[in-house]
Amino acid sequence: MSSQLPPGLPIRPDGMPFDMSEEDFEAAVSDALLLIPRRLAQAMDNVAVFIEDDYVPGPGEDPDTVLLGLYEGVPLTERDSWWEAGSLPDRITIFRQPILDLCSSREEVIDEVAVTVVHEIAHHFGISDERLHELGWD
Numbered sequence: 001m002s003s004q005l006p007p008g009l010p011i012r013p014d015g016m017p018f019d020m021s022e023e024d025f026e027a028a029v030s031d032a033l034l035l036i037p038r039r040l041a042q043a044m045d046n047v048a049v050f051i052e053d054d055y056v057p058g059p060g061e062d063p064d065t066v067l068l069g070l071y072e073g074v075p076l077t078e079r080d081s082w083w084e085a086g087s088l089p090d091r092i093t094i095f096r097q098p099i100l101d102l103c104s105s106r107e108e109v110i111d112e113v114a115v116t117v118v119h120e121i122a123h124h125f126g127i128s129d130e131r132l133h134e135l136g137w138d
Helices: 022-034 038-043 096-102 106-124 129-134
Strands: 002-005 047-052 066-072 090-095
Touching: 022 047, 022 096, 022 106, 047 106, 066 096, 066 106, 090 096, 090 106, 096 106
Parallel strands: 047 090
Antiparallel strands: 002 066, 066 090
16 A cells, blocks of 8 residues: 555656655654654554655556555564564665655655555554545545
């Protein structure tokens, strides 16, 4: 599950992405993680957060797919007693370039990063895209 824009969506009318250094973008992701309430952060189990430049669609996927973030793993609500036996950490990836393509200011980038981080962490807790939409997180 992921924060996903429709394939082929024209991101910004002027076609120019917002320019933000990798270090500043990484700081925005770190700041977004600090916004997670302590009790929720402590409840996160075996999850790692990564930043990549862009999502590369796999075989059989629409090559025009644009993702802002991606959760890969077994949500906490689906883990059983065997889950810990050799399981790799869940992975949350935040994709830098699609977020920069979508935004026209530093504030918009920080906002979009925070929404994307919350969205992907919600998937770790077993919250579906449909429920996130109902809650206004899309």
